[in-house]
Amino acid sequence: MQTLIVCEKPDAAARVARALDEDGDPRRTETQGVPIYESRNRKETILVCSALGHLYAVDSKTHTSRRCYPVWDFDWKPKHLIDKKSARLARWIQVISSLASNADRYINACDYDVEGSLIGYTILRYACHGADSKAQRMKFSTLTEKELKSAYRNLAPQLDMPLVEAGRTRHELDWLYGINLSRLLTESALKQNRGYSTLSTGRVQGPTLKFVVNREEEIQSFTPTPFWTIDATVARDGQTYTLEYEKEKILTIAEAEQVVKDCKNAFLEVESADSRNVQQSPPYPFDLSNLQSEAFKHFGYTPSRTLAIAEKLYLEALISYPRTSSQKLPPDIGYSEILHGIATMAQYRTLASKLTIKDSLRPTKGPKDDPAHPAVYPTGAPPRRHLIQPEANLLDIIIKRFMSAFAEASLRESSQLTLKKEPHRFFLRGTRLLKEGWTQFYRPYTSDEFQKLPDLKVGDKIPITRIKDSQKFTEPPPRYNPSSLLRKMEEENIGTKATRAEIIEILYRRGYIKNIRIEATPLALKIINLLNKYCPLIIDPKFTARLETSMDNIQTLQTSRSHVIAETLDHLRPIMLDLIAREDEIGSQLAEVVVSQRIASLTFDYPCSQCGSQLKIIRSRTSGKRFIGCTGYEKGCRFTLPLPQFGNLSITRTSCKICGFQLVQARTKGRRPMTSCARCYSNKTRANATESSTPAAPSTSRKATDDLVEAASLVKDQ
Amino acid sequence: MGCSVCGQATEQASADLCLTHARALDSVRQAYEAWANAFGSIGRADFLKRVAKQQGTGKNAREIVEFLQQRPEMWK
Numbered sequence: 001m002q003t004l005i006v007c008e009k010p011d012a013a014a015r016v017a018r019a020l021d022e023d024g025d026p027r028r029t030e031t032q033g034v035p036i037y038e039s040r041n042r043k044e045t046i047l048v049c050s051a052l053g054h055l056y057a058v059d060s061k062t063h064t065s066r067r068c069y070p071v072w073d074f075d076w077k078p079k080h081l082i083d084k085k086s087a088r089l090a091r092w093i094q095v096i097s098s099l100a101s102n103a104d105r106y107i108n109a110c111d112y113d114v115e116g117s118l119i120g121y122t123i124l125r126y127a128c129h130g131a132d133s134k135a136q137r138m139k140f141s142t143l144t145e146k147e148l149k150s151a152y153r154n155l156a157p158q159l160d161m162p163l164v165e166a167g168r169t170r171h172e173l174d175w176l177y178g179i180n181l182s183r184l185l186t187e188s189a190l191k192q193n194r195g196y197s198t199l200s201t202g203r204v205q206g207p208t209l210k211f212v213v214n215r216e217e218e219i220q221s222f223t224p225t226p227f228w229t230i231d232a233t234v235a236r237d238g239q240t241y242t243l244e245y246e247k248e249k250i251l252t253i254a255e256a257e258q259v260v261k262d263c264k265n266a267f268l269e270v271e272s273a274d275s276r277n278v279q280q281s282p283p284y285p286f287d288l289s290n291l292q293s294e295a296f297k298h299f300g301y302t303p304s305r306t307l308a309i310a311e312k313l314y315l316e317a318l319i320s321y322p323r324t325s326s327q328k329l330p331p332d333i334g335y336s337e338i339l340h341g342i343a344t345m346a347q348y349r350t351l352a353s354k355l356t357i358k359d360s361l362r363p364t365k366g367p368k369d370d371p372a373h374p375a376v377y378p379t380g381a382p383p384r385r386h387l388i389q390p391e392a393n394l395l396d397i398i399i400k401r402f403m404s405a406f407a408e409a410s411l412r413e414s415s416q417l418t419l420k421k422e423p424h425r426f427f428l429r430g431t432r433l434l435k436e437g438w439t440q441f442y443r444p445y446t447s448d449e450f451q452k453l454p455d456l457k458v459g460d461k462i463p464i465t466r467i468k469d470s471q472k473f474t475e476p477p478p479r480y481n482p483s484s485l486l487r488k489m490e491e492e493n494i495g496t497k498a499t500r501a502e503i504i505e506i507l508y509r510r511g512y513i514k515n516i517r518i519e520a521t522p523l524a525l526k527i528i529n530l531l532n533k534y535c536p537l538i539i540d541p542k543f544t545a546r547l548e549t550s551m552d553n554i555q556t557l558q559t560s561r562s563h564v565i566a567e568t569l570d571h572l573r574p575i576m577l578d579l580i581a582r583e584d585e586i587g588s589q590l591a592e593v594v595v596s597q598r599i600a601s602l603t604f605d606y607p608c609s610q611c612g613s614q615l616k617i618i619r620s621r622t623s624g625k626r627f628i629g630c631t632g633y634e635k636g637c638r639f640t641l642p643l644p645q646f647g648n649l650s651i652t653r654t655s656c657k658i659c660g661f662q663l664v665q666a667r668t669k670g671r672r673p674m675t676s677c678a679r680c681y682s683n684k685t686r687a688n689a690t691e692s693s694t695p696a697a698p699s700t701s702r703k704a705t706d707d708l709v710e711a712a713s714l715v716k717d718q
Numbered sequence: 719m720g721c722s723v724c725g726q727a728t729e730q731a732s733a734d735l736c737l738t739h740a741r742a743l744d745s746v747r748q749a750y751e752a753w754a755n756a757f758g759s760i761g762r763a764d765f766l767k768r769v770a771k772q773q774g775t776g777k778n779a780r781e782i783v784e785f786l787q788q789r790p791e792m793w794k
Contacts, residue, residue, distance in 0.1 A: 220776035221742040223749035223769055226756045252756050475774050 001044045004103035005138070006051065006096070006123050008110035010035055011315040012143060013050035016109055019148035020046050033088075034095040047103065049096050051110070055089050056122035057082055058175040069183040070576040072569060074175060076122060093127045100128035106135040108159055109151075112372050113323055114555075115498055117160050118167030124159070135159055141324075141333075141373045143317040144381065163372075166554040169561045170496075173547060173568055178202040180576050181538065185527065188587030189594055197594045199527065200510055203547065204495040204503050206531060206539040209512055209520070211488050212480055213528040216520035222476035228256035232426060232467040234268065234419075236454035240465070243268075246425040256469035259424060267461040268419035268426060275415035282404045282438035284327040284366030285375030288497045289490050291322065291398070296483035298445055299393050302516075303486045303501035305672055309394045310376070317379055319398055323498045324373040327366025329405060333374060335361040339406070341380020342399055351441055355406050363405035371555075377402050390672075403441040410437030415453050419462070428453055479517040493545040508667060511597060514650055522600075526593040530586055535575045604628070604651055606662045611637040617649060617664075628678050641678040642685070647671075656680055722792070723785050734792070739785075742778035746786070747793075762786075762793065 005020075007013035017026035017037030026039040026048070037048040059082045061073040080090040100106070106128060108120030117137075125132040137156035140147045182200035190196055201209070230245035250256045284290070291310065292303040301309070310322035320333070329335070336356065343352035355361065366375075378399045387395065411434040419426045430453035433439070439446045456462065480488065482504050489500045507513045512524035520528075531539045547568070553559040579586065604615040613632030620627065626649065628641040643649060647666035654663045656677035667673045721728055721736035728736050735743060746769070753765050769775055770783045786792055 217738065217741065217778075220778040221738070221745045222774060222776040223742075223745045223779045224772045224774040225749050225752035251752070252758075254758060473772055473774055476776060 001104050002102055003044055003046045003105040003107060004099055004128070005046060005048045005107045005109045006120050006128075007048060008051055008053065008116055008119055009315065010050045010052070012109075012111075013037055013048045015143040015315070015317060016138075016148055017046070017048040019145040020048070020152055024145075031095045031098075032091040034092050036095070036099065047099055048109075049099055051096075051119050051123055052089060052092060054115075054119055054122070055079055055093055055096075056126055058171050060179070067183065067187055069187065070180045070573075070580070072176070072573070074172060076126065078126070093123075096123060097127045097129075100131060103128075103131075106131040107138050107155065108135055109138040109140075111321060111323070112137075112139045112141070112160075113321075113498070114163050114167040114170065114496070115323075117163040118171070121159055121164040121167075132159060139372075140321075142320045142379050143315065144379050162555045162557055165561045166551050169551055169554055169564050172561075172565060173551075174203055176565075176568060176572060177538070178205075180572065181206075181579075184576070184579055184583070185586070185590060188583045189590040190587075191583070192587045192591035194591040194595050195598070197598065198510065199523075199590065199594070200506070201527065201531065201538070203538075203544055204489075204499065205506060206528075207492070207494050207541040207544045208485070208489055208503055209507055209524055210528050210532075210539045210541070211485065211492075212507070212513055212518055212520045213524055215477060215480060216525065219476040219479065224473035224475065226253075226471055226473055227251055228253060228469045228471055230256065230259055230467065231470055232263065233465050234428075234454070234462045235465045236456070236462060239454070241428055241454055243419070243426040243428060243464075246427070250469070253469075253471070256471075260467055260469050263421050263424060263464055263467050265464070266421045267463050268421050270417055270456045270458050270460045270462070271420045271425070272418045273415070273456065273458055274418075275413055277434065278412045278414050279409045280412065280437070280439075281409045282364045282407055283401065283442070284364060284368075285329050285377065285405050286398060286401050287325045287327050287366070287368055287370070287375055288322055289325070289486060289500075290327070291376055291394075292486060292501065293483050294397060294401075294445065295394060296481065298397065299390070301390065301394075301672070302482040302504075304482075304505050304669075305390070306394065307498075307501050308671075309390050313391060313395055313398075316383070317381055318383060318395055319379060320375075320377050321373045322376050324370045324376060325368050325497050326370035326373060326375045327368045328375055329363045329365065329377055329402075330374050333377060335363065335406065338378060338380035338402070341382070342378060342403065344380075345382050348399060348403070351403055355403060358406070361406050397445055400442050400445065404438040407438035407441050408435070410439045411435035417453060417456055421464075479519065481516055481518060485518060492541040493548050494541055495548075505669060509648060509669075511601065511650075515652060521597055523593050523597045526589060530589060534579055534582060534586070537571075538575065601650060604662050606655075606660075608632060608637060608639050610639045611635065613637060615639075615641075617643065617651070641682050643678055644674060644676065647674070659683075722789075723781050738778055739782055742776070742782045743792075745776075745779055746782050762790065 005016060007016055013035065014037060017039045018024055020041070021039035022041045026037040029036050029038070034049070039046040039048060055078065056076045057079045058074050059077045060071045061075040078089065078093055079086040106124055108117070108124060110116035110120040121132050124135045137159050138151045139156060140151040178200065181202065185199035185201060189199060227249040229249065232243040232245065233240050234243060245259065250259070288307070292306045295301040295306040296303065307322065310319065313319045314322055339352050339356050342348045343356055376398055378395065413432045413434050415430040417428040419428065430451045432450055485504055486500050489495050495503055511521055513520055528539060537543050550559055550564045554561055554564065602617045606615060607613065608615050608630040611630060611632040613630050615628050615630055618627055618629040619625070625645055626643045628643060630637040630639040643664060644666040647668035650665050650667070652663045652665050652675065655661065656663055656679065659677060659679050661677055661679040663675050663677055665673050665675045720726060721739055722734045723739045724736060726736040733740065749769065750762065750765050754760050766783050766787050770780060775783065
């Protein structure tokens with residue numbers, strides 16, 4: 001008997017094959033560059049192959065032109081027929097298809113969630129000649145040998161069709177919205193003959209961008225108003241204590257001056273001394289959003305980067321499946337075994353040993369649940385290779401969070417002294433740790449700040465040593481960062497745990513948002529403005545959230561895919577027809593912003609140090625390389641600076657701390673954005689070249705003038 | 719007629735400002751009340767001068783401030 005197992009990624013396939021081979025050493029072969037593993041046991045031969053994510057995608061059923069819209073008829077097609085960049089997937093489909101013809105049994109072993117179920121389903125249905133109807137499902141949350149073996153012994157008799165149906169609906173809905181609206185935006189702008197620019201919006205993209213645009217408008221319309229605070233101190237036993245005035249903000253100067261006048265050189269009397277013990281429970285086990293939020297807070301990793309690192313750790317069987325929304329750790333994951341595993345790693349030995357000796361292990365749990373996977377947890381296996389810093393950091397916080405979940409609550413004493421000088425009240429607040437509890441397991445990711453209070457009793461008097469009023473101004477609301485934007489998406493229930501980070505990346509790539517403290521660009525403001533004017537429902541988060549609920553309901557069999565799709569078409573058709581009627585109006589407004597943003601995105605604020613003209617990002621016609629060139633080239637200026645040759649480049653508003661030149665950021669998908677100073681880099685390269693006595697780097701290309709003319713069409717998606 | 723500040727189309731033909739600048743004008747007006755209350759009294763010109771110097775003043779609010787400095791009658 002021959003069994004064919006389909007996995008989601010090659011690394012996962014290798015692990016599954018190793019776990020299922022009797023000797024733990026499956027035979028690896030390659031057909032047309034596609035790896036196939038052959039595992040053997042006494043009963044059968046198991047062929048394990050893998051996808052590379054989705055091998056099939058939704059596309060228009062009849063129309064072939066990418067410029068055609070609206071399109072309502074769709075079908076699932078091999079991805080390589082839709083996207084030229086996916087050409088190599090043709091070989092994967094071919095190889096899987098030929099393996100399938102000799103198989104007697106089929107198993108979907110892709111990640112157990114909506115996407116994984118759908119990836120496996122489409123492969124089994126389209127590449128394996130309709131094997132989806134007889135295929136079985138392997139469910140696991142970690143790629144450890146033990147769990148994989150157990151999952152293989154306890155196969156689900158059929159595919160998880162509710163998950164598959166929910167996944168199909170999500171892809172089809174996203175396609176319907178995305179293709180129609182994005183083509184309309186792109187084409188209407190293109191028809192104005194002002195150059196091509198990919199403009200997109202979608203079911204999730206639109207509302208997410210609206211959050212950023214709304215915040216941007218709040219910030220841009222903000223007018224500060226004055227307020228005053230009281231800065232006062234008292235001293236006791238040689239130590240100075242900062243007092244807190246009863247009002248955080250005083251809204252008039254007269255009142256602030258009166259407080260200072262009343263309390264200057266005065267004695268404060270202790271009116272009351274209160275203290276209470278505050279118990280703080282351990283933090284919930286990590287769901288993906290929480291992990292992304294903590295990784296941004298402590299390491300500055302964007303959500304998409306955190307997900308990429310976590311997936312790598314998962315594929316190496318160091319942590320469980322990260323795309324989860326659960327905050328619960330069920331007992332069947334084997335708490336004790338994991339903790340014993342953690343204890344074998346030197347840096348966690350002491351802490352983990354404190355937990356392994358406990359009689360019973362009961363982790364804390366959060367309110368969120370996920371039917372497919374538990375919260376993110378370490379497998380307890382030590383890394384088999386040297387982890388790079390970001391991987392080590394993420395594994396560390398996951399291990400520490402896991403250990404904290406089993407620890408006791410921490411206990412703090414929170415004290416407050418109320419001091420009076422009629423009619424004013426001041427406070428001194430202190431805090432002290434009585435019992436470390438979970439905090440000892442979660443250092444350095446928890447705050448250890450403690451404040452001592454002076455030794456004072458009710459009725460004691462103490463002089464004010466310093467008091468003054470400070471004028472301050474209200475500040476605009478804070479900008480979103482990738483982490484807080486992701487949280488906002490989650491709060492509003494738009495997108496999924498697996499797609500939210502990618503949506504934010506797309507907004508960056510499209511030039512709708514920039515910088516880590518997210519700013520909406522003029523293009524984003526214009527697009528949201530237009531959509532808000534002509535089809536507000538498309539960017540209404542509540543509408544998108546309702547669709548998300550519909551898709552969740554498909555998973556629980558409360559509604560069906562066909563019903564949700566029909567509803568969507570009823571809604572989208574009239575909107576599209578209305579938008580098409582206004583195509584010219586929309587296009588002319590968009591084209592104007594596209595052109596101005598394109599020019600702005602290529603131009604530096606910092607002038608040329610040699611002639612004072614503007615500096616721009618230019619792509620050489622001859623070499624195709626990007627560099628910074630001077631617009632004064634025709635007047636004879638030959639000033640140039642080098643640029644990174646990878647990723648999407650954007651000119652930031654931040655200046656270099658060393659030379660003051662504007663920094664340039666290169667963003668590449670799934671990697672940390674690289675921000676660098678072209679001038680410092682150039683100086684360094686020149687210094688190195690001088691040291692090694694090599695000739696200086698060649699100066700500007702003679703084609704620079706022509707290249708400058710072309711500047712408007714430069715630096716697009718790489 | 720276009721917005722008196724940026725020239726963009728206005729929501730209603732009779733309006734002087736686009737939606738964005740109308741919103742910023744509201745913000746500036748409300749802030750003026752808060753400033754007048756905070757200092758007991760403050761002249762509009764002085765208020766505009768001081769708001770323009772503030773770092774937290776948004777771009778649209780700043781444009782409205784400049785507009786009001788040039789056309790004080792637009793306070794209405």
